[in-house]
Amino acid sequence: MDADLSDLETFVAVARARGFRDAARATGRSASTLSEALRRLEARLGLRLLHRTTRSVAPTEAGARLLERLAPALDSVAAALGSLDELRERPTGLLRLNVPVSAAKLVLPSILPGFLAAFPDIRVEIDAEDSFVDILASGADAGIRYDERLEQDMIAVPIGPRVQRFAAAAAPAYLDRRGRPAHPRALLDHDGLVGRFSSGALASPWEFERDGEAVRIEPRARLIARVAGAADLLVDAAVGGGGIVYLFEEWLAPALAAGLLEPVLPEWWPSFPGPFLYYSSRRLVPPPLRAFIDHVRTLG
Structure with a gap:
């Protein structure tokens, strides 16, 4: 037998309150709305659920039987929904x-x-x-x-x-030995420490920009390491004097701050969102x- 859950909740509220006015105050709905819902439920079930007088409301035998089984089930539903409220307030x-x-x-x-x-x-x-x-x-x-x-x-x-930037850097000893580039194109004469993505593509070209001029360089890769697992190896290799590394500025920041690496062409470092x-x-x-x-x- 089909029955609307809202109408069942109305029946339980009225039966527990033993009256439409008290049930209306408890549910925030009008007494006439509750009365109409109860009539609709009784018509659908083909049974009278509540005896009504001008002063009181009491369950019939069918109503008492339904209330005995239904009230705990609705309480369980309310508790289950309440647990979702708790989840919103204290996510887990x-x-x-x-x-x-x-x-x-x-x-x-x-x-x-x-x-x-x-x-x-x-x-x-x-x-x-x-x-x-x-x-x-x-x-x-x-x-x-x-x-x-x-x-x-x-x-x-x-x-x-x-805002972030890509940065190029090398060990001071490497730059003392190989020279300090004055323009991005001078990087073609230097050893590059280059990352490789899992797709197989190299993390190049290296891009630089200044005053509206953009330059893209394909470095001569002396060391290639997969970006996902060995980017720190590229930094360590640069610190050891192995060449010039090009990574996120934040990735190089500790070595730059410690003086282990020296910025290369910082006025050309490109920024991006x-x-x-x-x-x-x-x-x-x-x-x-x-x-x-x-x-x-x-x-x-």
């Missing part, structure tokens, strides 16, 4: 992010510790790679990508630095992801 569960290696090293370290401290019931799993995958197909809740890699049907939220957290607009946002998005936005 797993958050999976698919990110480029550069974001795992340069963006997330300043964000994740505060997020994990603020939401102790959320676990985070990071898939860091240098290829571009479909986050939905990979099972990730969201990803981090740069503007040119974002899909049109995705929602994007700025995350991390809003920072990354975005992106996720599908085609589904409800899971509570762990919603909490992460809100946390990212609070960081400005």
Whole structure:
């Protein structure tokens, strides 16, 4: 027998309150609305559920039997829905992010510790790679990508630095030995330390720009290392005097600050917009992801 859940809830509310007025106050609905819902339910069931007088309401035998079985079930439904409210207020569960290696090293370290401290019931799993995958197909809740890699049907939220630069650097001893380039084209006479993506493509050409002039250089690669797993090896090789390395400025910053590397052509370093957290607009946002998005936005 079919019955509308709202009408069943009305029956339980009126039966428990032993009257339409008290039930109306408890539910926030009018007494006439509750009365109409009860009549509709009784007509559908073909049974009278409540005896009504001008002063009181009492369950019939059928009503008492239904109330005995139905009330605990509706209480369970209410408790289940209440647990979802708790989930919104105190998110829990797993958050999976698919990110480029550069974001795992340069963006997330300043964000994740505060997020994990603020939401102790959320676990985070990071898939860091240098290829571009479909986050939905990979099972990730969201990803981090740069503007040119974002899909049109995705929602994007700025995350991390809003402007970044690529930087070139080498050990002072290497530059003393091989000379300090005065123009990007002079890099063709130097040894390049170059990354390779998992697709097989080299992380080149190296791009430089100044005063409207853009220069693209294919360096002479003396050392090639896969970006995903060995970018730090390129930095170490540069520190050891192996050649010139070209990476995110933040990646080279510790070695530059320590004097282990010297900037090469810093006035030519190109800047570009920072990354975005992106996720599908085609589904409800899971509570762990919603909490992460809100946390990212609070960081400005």
